[in-house]
Amino acid sequence: MRDPDAPRLPSSPGFWRSPLRGPWFTSVLGLVLLVGITVLFVTGLVSYAAYNPGLSPVNDKTPGKGILGFYLFAWPTDPHWLYRLNQGVHVTLGITLIPVLLAKLWSVVPRLFALPPARSLAHALERISLLLLVGGALFQFVTGVLNVQLDYVFPGSFYPLHFYGAWVFFAAFVAHALLRMPTVLRNLRHPREERNDLVSPRPAEPTVSRRGALWFVGGGSLLLFATTVGQNFDGPLRRTALLAPHGGGDPGSGPNGFQINKTAAYAGIDAAETGEGAWRLVVTGRTGTVRLRRDELLRLPLYSAALPIACVEGWSTSDQWWRGVRLRDLAALVGYDDDPPDVFVESLQRSGAFRKAALRANQVADPRSLLALYVNGEELSPDHGHPARIIVPAAPGVLNTKWVARMTFGDL
Numbered sequence: 001m002r003d004p005d006a007p008r009l010p011s012s013p014g015f016w017r018s019p020l021r022g023p024w025f026t027s028v029l030g031l032v033l034l035v036g037i038t039v040l041f042v043t044g045l046v047s048y049a050a051y052n053p054g055l056s057p058v059n060d061k062t063p064g065k066g067i068l069g070f071y072l073f074a075w076p077t078d079p080h081w082l083y084r085l086n087q088g089v090h091v092t093l094g095i096t097l098i099p100v101l102l103a104k105l106w107s108v109v110p111r112l113f114a115l116p117p118a119r120s121l122a123h124a125l126e127r128i129s130l131l132l133l134v135g136g137a138l139f140q141f142v143t144g145v146l147n148v149q150l151d152y153v154f155p156g157s158f159y160p161l162h163f164y165g166a167w168v169f170f171a172a173f174v175a176h177a178l179l180r181m182p183t184v185l186r187n188l189r190h191p192r193e194e195r196n197d198l199v200s201p202r203p204a205e206p207t208v209s210r211r212g213a214l215w216f217v218g219g220g221s222l223l224l225f226a227t228t229v230g231q232n233f234d235g236p237l238r239r240t241a242l243l244a245p246h247g248g249g250d251p252g253s254g255p256n257g258f259q260i261n262k263t264a265a266y267a268g269i270d271a272a273e274t275g276e277g278a279w280r281l282v283v284t285g286r287t288g289t290v291r292l293r294r295d296e297l298l299r300l301p302l303y304s305a306a307l308p309i310a311c312v313e314g315w316s317t318s319d320q321w322w323r324g325v326r327l328r329d330l331a332a333l334v335g336y337d338d339d340p341p342d343v344f345v346e347s348l349q350r351s352g353a354f355r356k357a358a359l360r361a362n363q364v365a366d367p368r369s370l371l372a373l374y375v376n377g378e379e380l381s382p383d384h385g386h387p388a389r390i391i392v393p394a395a396p397g398v399l400n401t402k403w404v405a406r407m408t409f410g411d412l
């Protein structure tokens with residue numbers, strides 16, 4: 001039966017009755033978020049650098065970033081699994097932290113309703129920063145998950161929204177973490193002593209201990225981790241990635257049986273254009289333009305490289321054996337014998353982002369960077385970019401252009 005004295009408004013301290021709430025519970029969750037969200041922020045910024053956005057407008061989905069791009073650097077090609085690791089950590093950790101974020105918000109929910117909304121100017125400013133913190137956290141997590149789960153549904157582009165959102169959220173996060181650190185340290189040292197308005201004045205009977213509640217949150221995180229992380233591996237492990245629709249689907253079997261995001265049909269590739277008779281690779285550079293049929297490409301020296309495909313959405317494959325012509329040998333065909341420059345690559349793809357992409361000179365020069373014609377000993381399948389695709393060590397998946405039609409070296 002309902003207690004007739006029970007406060008009806010969430011702004012009243014007695015309204016919130018869980019005996020679990022209190023500074024210790026909030027502090028422990030805060031500490032986990034401090035570590036986890038810092039890693040998310042760094043791996044997120046690194047992922048943006050991996051696109052080499054300064055190289056060409058086609059690589060840059062956040063062109064107005066201004067000084068927020070101060071940290072950008074030329075993306076390396078070593079170790080060849082760098083993007084795979086970075087993006088696997090970013091997406092898997094982001095999904096794993098969801099229960100911790102929800103528990104943290106639950107632990108402080110009485111404060112969100114506290115009245116008066118501001119007691120002083122300083123308090124008003126802190127409340128505004130909390131708006132950015134809570135709003136920013138929800139925005140980052142929701143946009144990230146939607147981007148992985150769906151073909152993006154938000155208005156505008158995911159990239160700038162998630163990039164600017166990260167800066168706003170992280171600024172509020174740093175301010176909050178600094179302001180609360182003394183509380184966190186006090187509570188971890190003396191878990192039983194501190195009491196404040198997060199502790200309910202009329203607590204209900206406990207149904208679980210505080211430690212039990214933390215195990216519950218940790219269990220939720222573990223479950224999400226276990227149903228996501230498999231998207232970074234092949235074989236039976238990939239089938240455990242129940243929450244990863246792009247990375248987790250069955251990629252088929254055989255040499256071409258590994259993950260893709262975009263099929264040839266989705267990209268609008270017309271089989272008549274990629275056939276032996278019709279397709280030509282157009283390569284332009286210092287000394288002019290050459291047009292190569294597939295059989296002419298096959299007469300050039302062919303090399304192999306074991307490289308993964310790693311997607312911004314967090315899935316990746318293990319190393320596949322690619323075989324094709326070195327990018328630096330193609331540069332040499334058009335006048336760059338010892339000094340391969342940047343290259344601009346265009347696909348036969350009809351529409352969509354990244355049908356054009358630029359690669360930096362260090363990526364072209366790497367002997368493992370190929371215009372691949374074969375994978376795992378077989379011709380590329382249509383969905384993997386037949387007749388020819390780019391594969392570059394440590395580059396994000398979308399820069400490994402499929403169905404390549406034209407390559408322009410130098411003068412980007």
Ligand code: HEM
Nearest residue numbers: 023026027030031033034108111133134137177180183184
């Ligand atoms: C996604 C990140 C986070 C969100 C959304 C968040 C949200 C909040 C909110 C809304 C409050 C109540 C503020 C008030 O009115 O006083 C709060 C309190 C608090 N937070 Fe966070 N927080 C986050 C991360 C952190 C981190 C990283 C730490 C650790 C340094 C932390 C430690 C605390 C502490 C100690 C309190 C106060 C508990 C008390 O006063 O007894 N939080 N948090």
